[in-house]
Amino acid sequence: MTEPQFKVTPEAVRRYAEMFDIPLTDAEVAELAPQLAGGLAGIAALWQVDVSAVEPSVILPIDRM
Amino acid sequence: MSTTADDDLAFAPLAEVSRRIKARELTSAALTRLMLDRIARLNPTLNCFITVCADAAMAQAEALDRLLQSGLDLGPLHGVPVAVKDNMATAGVRTTAASRILADWVPDEDATVVQRLKQAGAVILGKTNLYEFAYGGVHEDYGETRNPWNLGRTCSASSSGPACAVAAGLAYASLGTDTGGSxxxxxxxxxxxxxxxxxxxxxRAGVVPAGYSLDHVGPFARTVRDTALVLNAIAGPDPRDPAGSRRAAPDVASDLGRGIGGLVIGVPKRQPSELxxxxxHDAFVAALAVLEREGAALVELTLPDHLLSRTAMWAISASELAESHRxxxxxxxxDYSPTVRGLVRQGAFLPAVEYVHAHRVRQKIIADYKAVMRHVDVLAMPVVPFPAWPIGAEEVTVANVTENLMGSLTRYCPPFxxxxxxxxxxxxxxxxxxxxLGFQIAGRWHEEAMVFRVARAYEQATDWHRRRPPLQ
Incomplete structure (x- = not known):
């Protein structure tokens, strides 16, 4: 699969926080943006995994392992 | 002033003090008093207990002594003093999760695991320190737990307090939680x-969640047998935990002495990213040699990329944490520490698409591990890339490469x-x-007895578990 190219800017963080009612000061936006960029860069790699025909299970079906 | 005899008793195996209580050579009250005295003396330095339940523990111990005198024996934990991580609800005793947010929370009922410890006759000494909400970092209100082997080092994350209490001879066993290795x-x-x-x-009912689908409660002790005895007491179906197994709990203590002759132990090939x-590493290689000498066959194999598990774990746990902290x-x-506030916020920014995809990747990783586990009885692999780090460090240098400490720390544990x-x-x-130093042994789902059996065979062939930290 194609890896998504996440673009995390302070302005994008500010707008998302406003949209989803997450209170953030300007200083917190500046601090969070690079942290989030780092985290999302890692997550992008998950899209290299071929998950065709794999269904998610939020609770592990532990008795059927 | 402690005596050598007191120290010997404080560091005796749980199974031994249990036997001596039943033989009337010891009382639970005397043992509990010994632990409370040690906690009073050493906890100001170690900072492993947040709340000590001294009066309640003594009352519980005396009641258990009376019960034994009347002929009622609750089992191997009867009268044995233990500790629990402070993210496990305790009726009438504050449960802080080492956070300012829950600093004054006094639950009405015990977590299931606390109930089960009490039903098994264990004496609850108190609530132990941890990373804030068992996730990411220490809150300044609670501070770092110091490592009994070197007071300038941490006890790692996040179940620092329960591990320290057992290592320092302040409890015979304890409970912690493990979301990514904790x-x-x-x-x-x-x-x-x-x-x-x-x-x-x-x-996990009554345990403050970190990441619902990744959270596990597990025991600490100084020997494999003692750990098995605690697991026996707390394991088993619980209608209060919707993700719980319905299978009857295995008796993991009964199979410990069978040895490992003929077992096949998988040893993962080193991965490119692995520092x-x-x-x-040398200690791990030496451990493999011990296992081979004890009769196991070692088989090299390829595991899914550890970093993939770590990334999926982060995407899942950060999302689940953020949901419960919204x-x-x-x-x-x-009121959060800066570190945990940052992590919770990151989770709040993850789209559902990424969360669901991480769960699909998780299922793929599980399928890959199932395929591997068909060929081996257990896996043996490192548990952590480096020993306890200096308090306050944020980076670590391993094999001449400097990395973010938390990133490097969580390499070998998240897969499981x-x-x-x-x-x-x-x-x-x-x-x-x-x-x-340490390493880990992982088994097939529900095969705890096999995992404990291999661990016990290794322990029997070595004497690392007999050493004591240099505490004064």
């Missing part, structure tokens, strides 16, 4: 045994939180500075 990592850092059970084997301290994030954000397989960390020696 039982196994501190066990290795403190030179004790720590077990992450099969997902769902031990109830490990040379002394930790209200606090809106109303009490300033992702898959839900049982894994046990056991001591495997000490580095040149006297810091404990």
């Amino acid at each position: 039982v196994r990592l501190p066990a290795a850092a403190c030179g004790i045994v720590g077990h992450k059970p099969t997902y769902g084997l031990v109830s 490990i301290d040379p002394q930790m 209200e606090y994030l809106r109303t009490r954000a300033q 939180n992702i898959t839900g397989q049982p894994a046990i960390a056991v001591p495997s020696g000490f580095d040149h500075e006297g810091l404990p």
